[in-house]
Amino acid sequence: MIGNKGSKILRVLLAGAMAAAALPCAVRAADGTIKIGAVLPVTGKESKIGGAYKQATEYAVKEVNDAGGVNVGGKPMKIELTLLDDTSEAAKSAQLVEQLITQQKVDAVIGGYGSHLVQAQSVVPERYGVPYISGGAGARGIYGRSKWVFGTLSPVDVLSSTQMDFLASLVAAGKLKKPLRIALLTENTEHGKDYAQGVRDYLKAHPGDFSIAVEESFELNTPDFKPLLTRVSASKADLFMADAHLEDFISMHRTYSQMGLYYQMVTYGARGADAAGRKALGAATDYIFASGWWSDLLPYPQVKAFNAKWKASTGAEPQWYHATAYETVRALVAALGKAGSLKPEAIRAALAGVDLKDSILPGGELKFSPSGQAILPFVVTQNKPADKVDIVWPVASKTGDPVAPVPKS
Amino acid sequence: MKDLVAILVNSLLAAGLYATMSYGLAVIYGVMRIINLAHAGVLMLGAYATFTLNSRFGIDPFLSLGAVIPVFFGFGVLLYRTMVRRLPRSQAGPSIESLLLLFGVWLVLQNLAYAVWGGDTQSILTGYTMKSVSLFGVRVGIPSVAVFAVSVASLLVLQLILRRTYLGRAIRAVTQNRDAALISGVNADRISAAAFGIGTAFAGVAGTLLATMYAFTPDFGRSFLLKSFCIIVLAGMESVAGVAAGAFVLALLENVVGGYTTLPTSFQDALSFTLLVVALVAFPQGLMGLFARLAGRRRSFS
Numbered sequence: 001m002i003g004n005k006g007s008k009i010l011r012v013l014l015a016g017a018m019a020a021a022a023l024p025c026a027v028r029a030a031d032g033t034i035k036i037g038a039v040l041p042v043t044g045k046e047s048k049i050g051g052a053y054k055q056a057t058e059y060a061v062k063e064v065n066d067a068g069g070v071n072v073g074g075k076p077m078k079i080e081l082t083l084l085d086d087t088s089e090a091a092k093s094a095q096l097v098e099q100l101i102t103q104q105k106v107d108a109v110i111g112g113y114g115s116h117l118v119q120a121q122s123v124v125p126e127r128y129g130v131p132y133i134s135g136g137a138g139a140r141g142i143y144g145r146s147k148w149v150f151g152t153l154s155p156v157d158v159l160s161s162t163q164m165d166f167l168a169s170l171v172a173a174g175k176l177k178k179p180l181r182i183a184l185l186t187e188n189t190e191h192g193k194d195y196a197q198g199v200r201d202y203l204k205a206h207p208g209d210f211s212i213a214v215e216e217s218f219e220l221n222t223p224d225f226k227p228l229l230t231r232v233s234a235s236k237a238d239l240f241m242a243d244a245h246l247e248d249f250i251s252m253h254r255t256y257s258q259m260g261l262y263y264q265m266v267t268y269g270a271r272g273a274d275a276a277g278r279k280a281l282g283a284a285t286d287y288i289f290a291s292g293w294w295s296d297l298l299p300y301p302q303v304k305a306f307n308a309k310w311k312a313s314t315g316a317e318p319q320w321y322h323a324t325a326y327e328t329v330r331a332l333v334a335a336l337g338k339a340g341s342l343k344p345e346a347i348r349a350a351l352a353g354v355d356l357k358d359s360i361l362p363g364g365e366l367k368f369s370p371s372g373q374a375i376l377p378f379v380v381t382q383n384k385p386a387d388k389v390d391i392v393w394p395v396a397s398k399t400g401d402p403v404a405p406v407p408k409s
Numbered sequence: 410m411k412d413l414v415a416i417l418v419n420s421l422l423a424a425g426l427y428a429t430m431s432y433g434l435a436v437i438y439g440v441m442r443i444i445n446l447a448h449a450g451v452l453m454l455g456a457y458a459t460f461t462l463n464s465r466f467g468i469d470p471f472l473s474l475g476a477v478i479p480v481f482f483g484f485g486v487l488l489y490r491t492m493v494r495r496l497p498r499s500q501a502g503p504s505i506e507s508l509l510l511l512f513g514v515w516l517v518l519q520n521l522a523y524a525v526w527g528g529d530t531q532s533i534l535t536g537y538t539m540k541s542v543s544l545f546g547v548r549v550g551i552p553s554v555a556v557f558a559v560s561v562a563s564l565l566v567l568q569l570i571l572r573r574t575y576l577g578r579a580i581r582a583v584t585q586n587r588d589a590a591l592i593s594g595v596n597a598d599r600i601s602a603a604a605f606g607i608g609t610a611f612a613g614v615a616g617t618l619l620a621t622m623y624a625f626t627p628d629f630g631r632s633f634l635l636k637s638f639c640i641i642v643l644a645g646m647e648s649v650a651g652v653a654a655g656a657f658v659l660a661l662l663e664n665v666v667g668g669y670t671t672l673p674t675s676f677q678d679a680l681s682f683t684l685l686v687v688a689l690v691a692f693p694q695g696l697m698g699l700f701a702r703l704a705g706r707r708r709s710f711s
Contacts, residue, residue: 045628047528088528188675219675223623223632226419227667228674246530250624257539258550280532280624284539 033080034070034336036061037100038110039121044088046114048276049321053113053136054083056322059313060329070333073340079333086112090120097124097132107342108133108332111151113321115139115190122149131335131347135328136321138293139190144371148344150351152328152366154376156191156269157198159291160243162378163267164202164210166289166393166402167239171209175404176238176264181213183237183263185228185252187244188217195243195269213237221247225255233261243269250280257284264405265289273381273389286385287406289392291378294320294361297391297399298379306360327361362397412669418547419668420661425560426553426618427656430633431640432567433611435652438641439584440604443493446511448612448637449630450518455481455616456625457526463533470533470621471555477613485609488514489602522627532624552621559618563611567649570607580604632678639681642688645695654696659684 038057041050061081064070069078082104086093093112100106101124109125111118111134118137125132126146134142138153170176184199186192196215203210214235218228229252232240240263244252249271256266271277272290296307296318306326310318335350336342352368359366362377369375380393382402390400430452437445455477462473492514496507537551544554571577579600582590591597619625619633636659643655659681667674692699 043523043528045528045626047523048530217673217675219678221628221632222674222677223636224423224663224677226423227664227677230415230419230664230668231674234668247624247626250530250532251622254538254622255550258541258548258553260541260548276530280530280534282534282539 032069032075032077034072034077034108034342035080035082035104035106036108036110036332037097037104037106038081038083038112039086039093039096039100040083040112041088041093041114041117042083042085044086046088046112046117049136050085050088050113052319052321053325055314056318056325057081057083057110057329059310060326060333064329064333070336072336072342082106086117088114088117090117093117094120094124097121098128101125101128101130106130107344108336108347110134110328110332111149112136115142118142118151119190122146125149129344131332131344131351133328133332133351135324138194140194140371140373141190143373147352147372148348150331150368150372150374152324152331152361152374153293154374154378155198156194156243157201158375159270159378160195160198160241161202162393163241163269163289163291163380164199164206166380167265168206168209169393169395170265170402170404175402178209180210180238180264181236182210182239182241183232183235184212184215185232185240185242185244186215186217187248188219192217192243199241210239218248220245222251225252226259228252229255229259229261233259238264240266241269242267244271246271246274246276249277253277253281253284253288257281262408266406267291272383278383278387283385283409285383287383287403289380289382289402291380292320293376293378294323295379295381295389295391296323297381297389297397298360298362299397299399300360300364302358302364303360323360327356327359327366330359331356331366414545415547416661416664416668418544418549420657420664422549422553422557423660423664424653424657425557426615426622427636427640427660428653429556429560429563429611429618430615431637431644431652431656432563432649433608433615434637435641435644435649436567436580436604436611437608440580441493441601443496443507443511444638445608445612446508446634447488447514447518448608449634450515451481451484451609451612452616452619452630452633453522453625453627454518455613456620456629457522457531457616458613459617459620460526460531460533460625463535469535470617471559474559474614474617477617478610481613482606482610484613485606486602488609489605493605494598494601519627526627528626530624530626533620535621538621550622556618556621559614563614564649564653567607567611571649576600576603580607635678636681639685639688642685643696645697648695648697651695651697658696 040053042054061079065078069076084096086096097109100109108131111121111132113136115137118134119142122142125148132148133150135152137151138156140155143151171178186196214232249268267289270290270292272288278285331354334354335347339346339350356366362379366374379391381389382392383389391397392402434445434448437443458477459470459473462468463470497504540551541548571581579595582595583597583600640655640659643658644651666672
């Protein structure tokens with residue numbers, strides 16, 4: 001139906017379209033930039049930490065560019081960062097990662113914050129074969145399904161088993177008397193399930209000192225914790241171990257305090273030392289212990305240097321999410337340098353072999369396990385009166401002695 | 410025995426809060442046959458208004474009610490005058506337009522809150538937030554007791570308005586039979602505006618009370634809206650005394666199941682929904698209708 005002239009026009013248009021499609025790569029190769037995309041929850045309910053991830057990611061990229069860029073195959077290349085806001089919506093999050101890959105043609109993607117958002121994003125890199133690294137998701141289930149997905153947050157079950165190691169050290173030191181019964185309360189999410197699994201695995205591997213008196217899960221943003229805590233109170237447990245997001249931590253610990261509950265040791269997983277929690281609960285947060293992916297109190301020279309430059313640049317003390325976001329960019333930059341090219345498979349293989357020996361994260365060395373997730377130690381902190389916080393575990397990093405059992409108020 | 414007292418005390422205290430959350434929905438539904446889906450947004454806004462008055466001006470959350478009540482009444486009247494009154498009327502039940510409009514208002518309020526206050530978790534800490542007292546041998550938080558006192562006072566004021574004032578009688582008349590009320594000379598439009606204002610003010614009060622007990626974000630209010638739905642269905646949709654009874658039944662059920670059975674406490678919301686379904690199927694006229702039916706049956710037996 002199409003005549004000779006029409007067919008010629010069609011061929012010209014087709015050639016034009018193909019040339020246009022090839023153009024971005026050609027231009028990019030010529031102008032010497034590495035295109036990195038990032039999708040973060042800058043607005044919406046995860047915006048507080050999502051905004052901090054954005055700030056630290058931009059800071060790290062600027063630092064690399066100011067130092068001359070990344071040396072890729074002997075050629076210095078600057079990073080061009082495209083950062084998109086998923087408004088804390090999982091579906092939008094995955095859609096934006098896809099958009100970065102298919103439309104922006106990025107060389108690698110930096111993933112978001114929050115296990116549910118990263119879980120949604122993490123299926124996209126496999127589809128297009130693009131390296132992906134997240135600094136904001138600790139749920140184990142995200143990793144190991146795709147060779148393209150990497151993460152710098154250690155698994156949540158390691159967080160809880162580290163807390164068990166800490167409690168066992170208190171028993172060994174004679175501060176706590178065994179046997180100890182645990183009240184285990186976790187949010188009904190991947191995060192909460194991993195936390196509970198970590199405790200259960202520990203008890204299985206170390207029978208004797210500890211047992212679970214009561215184990216319960218609760219929904220995110222539970223309006224009233226009184227029925228749950230009534231059940232916990234009836235269990236006559238000695239230790240209180242919960243895993244909760246900030247909102248639930250505040251509501252639960254308020255009810256805990258109002259009910260006059262007492263346990264020899266109290267933790268809310270990663271919560272406790274947060275400024276927002278201490279502001280909301282005041283002195284009621286004293287002696288709560290928490291495990292974190294990072295602490296500015298870590299006694300490594302590289303941490304001290306990071307603290308100083310962060311404070312000089314932003315005027316504020318760095319938090320754990322600043323550190324993990326910063327380190328995520330560093331890991332990617334190290335891989336880009338090692339890959340020697342911008343070919344996706346080369347970057348992926350380099351990421352799998354990354355070994356940052358001057359890492360600011362606990363343990364001082366960042367590398368990825370075969371599943372793609374970094375398995376790093378956690379630090380345990382304990383709140384002390386007058387807004388003081390000490391690292392109390394591991395012993396090598398401790399800045400103060402643990403108070404155990406916690407004094408009755 | 411001690412457990413029974415604890416269940417009753419905790420249920421009664423929770424019921425006070427639940428009832429205050431639900432009065433507003435019941436009044437608006439009674440007068441206008443509208444299910445106010447923006448209720449959760451107003452609860453959240455009430456919490457933020459109280460938070461702002463407390464953090465900026467140091468006003469105690471309970472004293473902030475002096476400002477919250479008139480402001481939210483005005484906000485409700487404004488919402489009615491600018492939007493709700495334009496909706497097609499239906500005596501049979503809520504129209505799809507009203508549901509969509511008020512759902513939209515909820516989303517706007519939520520996004521407005523994100524823009525103004527950000528997504529950070531907020532909470533109010535006062536000198537009495539963490540304190541508790543012993544009530545019949547049960548330790549209860551001072552905020553819970555204060556919230557209960559405010560809830561009882563709100564119920565009394567609402568009953569006083571409905572029983573002793575022209576506005577209240579007119580609201581009851583429109584609730585019972587809108588057409589008959591119109592024929593009797595009641596200005597249904599003004600009554601509807603006042604009812605929407607009262608409903609919104611009650612939601613604002615509930616938001617203040619919730620802020621004294623819980624942490625909140627702009628997403629706050631959703632699960633409380635679900636509980637309110639359940640309560641007004643138990644109440645028979647438009648009975649104020651029924652709302653109090655429905656609130657107590659829900660709170661009692663939550664405390665018994667949550668505290669003294671092995672059913673996971675994460676089923677708490679499922680419990681509200683189960684109760685909602687059972688109520689709709691077994692006694693759609695609500696608890697008051699059920700009691701009246703049972704009383705009638707007993708009379709016919711005797």
